[in-house]
Amino acid sequence: MQYNPALDGIRALSILVVVFFHCEVPGVGGGFVGLDIFFVLSGFLITSLLAAEYRNDGIEIGRFYARRALRLYPTLLLLVAAYLVLAPLLWPTDDRWLSAVLASTYTMDYAIAFWHAPLTIAHTWSLGVEEKFYLLWPLLLPLILKARRPIAWLVAAFLVASAWRYFVNGTWGWAQAYFSFDTRMSGILLGAIAALVRPTISRRVFMIACVVLAVLIALPTVPSHRVDEADMWRITVAEFAAVVIVSYAAAHAQSRFLSSRPMVYIGKLSYGIYIWHFPLVVLLNRAYGQPWWVTLSATLPFAFAMAAICYHWVDAPIKRQRRARLGSLVGSQ
Template sequence: MQYNPALDGLRAVAVLAVVAFHCRLPFTGGGSIGVDLFFVLSGYLITSILRSEVTETGTVSLGRFYWRRALRLWPPLLLMLAAYAAVAPVLFPARDAVIDTALAATYLTDYAMAFWHEPLMLGHTWSLSVEEHFYLLWPLVILATRSLSQRALTVMLGVAFIAATAWRIADAMIWQDWYRTYYRFDTRMSGLMLGGLIAVMPWRPKPETAGLVGRLAAYVLIVGLLISPFRSPGFIAWGGIIVDLAAGGLILSVISTEGTRLHRLLTSRPLVYLGVISYSVYLWHYPLSRLLRYELPSSVTFLVVAGFAIVVAALSYEFIEKPLKSMRRRPAAPEGAI
């Protein structure tokens, strides 16, 4: 599939929103919607890559897909976890660094956070766990549905999005437990399904319509960033629909045309580069934000945390992630979102 730098721009926007939220920067109380944007983007990219392989070869090479995912995701994660384990006895003496890192390294944080609120200082790795479960299962789904027509697959993924949304709403309404609903893979699949739906559906808006869709989606997400009530079961249940659809609208806009102001903004070089290194920015920012946000003003915390995470992520990208690209079969293909 053809590389679209605007999608890296979307990654940059998403990671900045999350970092600002975790640093408790004013007017970013809904910054967790950056994770929702990541999920929809990941569903779109991974489905596009797998469906392209099916179109070209008639099948999906599971071994190659899992190997590429492991090379992309594990080395930066293990580096961050090793650093956390080294400093945790000093900076976080109340934590059990062995358990924390084991949960994160084995991608169990989503359910551990949902039911036990652990590992607290590595809680951000819950979204990596959600995505890892998706990566494990989704190639099998694409392989099993390879004989379906584009129309049939579009209908199937539309139904999957509705079912995943209904399951999240039911879980939130029945249990009234924000932790239980927010973190689990099975209750956070709707964005991934919507991204997959966007990847396979044949319709794309015309440039004028794409521009309008992109602007409306951006306005909705900005409002959500400013006012969404975090840790509200009601918002997780019902507001999640709006956030998913707005994230999907942004992606649909930038993949449909390059002529909009939104596309030009997202393809600015600083945003694209930040999007390229966004995975490691996400990995490194959270423990430091937990350490500083109760000690420093929020603006200072954001500047220190964002600056530190960007520098470390740039080094990780240059010396770890880029060299590993040569070990993957299709280095030109876009990476999945974090």
């Protein structure tokens, strides 16, 4: 796949919204929709990548798993290690070993939904949602692409997943509907549909989607307090708005704002920012009751610094070694 800087710009906007939301910045009470954008973007990118592999030499599942593990696991393990060291001092009431196991095995999503796991690194629930997608999708996508009407199957899966979320919310509650993989896969599926269809999005429709997301973000209800059945519709609306924005950015790689250097760099750091920001938010905002501006002022530079360290000193060397090994393999053939 050809690199598209505008998609990194979308990552940048999404992670900033999520951080502002977690810091409880006024006017960003609906900032949780930033994760819906991430889910749609993941579905779009991974499906685009796997579909291209499928059309060429076929999907090499083992290599795909290895790439995902090398991209995601090192930074996560660094967070878990830091948490295990610091938890006795900063979060003494946490069951730190349980939290470490749940985060490392990508099972935090169901732990929060059904067991009320400790909060400090509970943000790794979204990583659990995406990791299950990474595990299943290389196996399922070839079967879907071989079907007579693959898009129809994906649309049906999206509708079933969305309906299932509403049913779970009404039957068991918002936590089970909000945090679990089976109830949050709808956005990923919508991104997958867009990757295969590649819809043409006009600038006017793109701007409308941006306004819709801005309105959703500005809504005052905070899901960590209460989400009812009506609020579940906000997730669906956010998913549709996100797929419009992602599809537009995919066709406009050189968007002046999204592909600008600052936005692209923040987008490249977005995974690390997400990994590192939340424990400090929990410490400052929830444990010590600091106002939002203190929490934000401390969290942003800390998360950016840790993300930059992980990106340049962990991710980049691993990527160089992987490319060097691939080059040597190609050269020997």
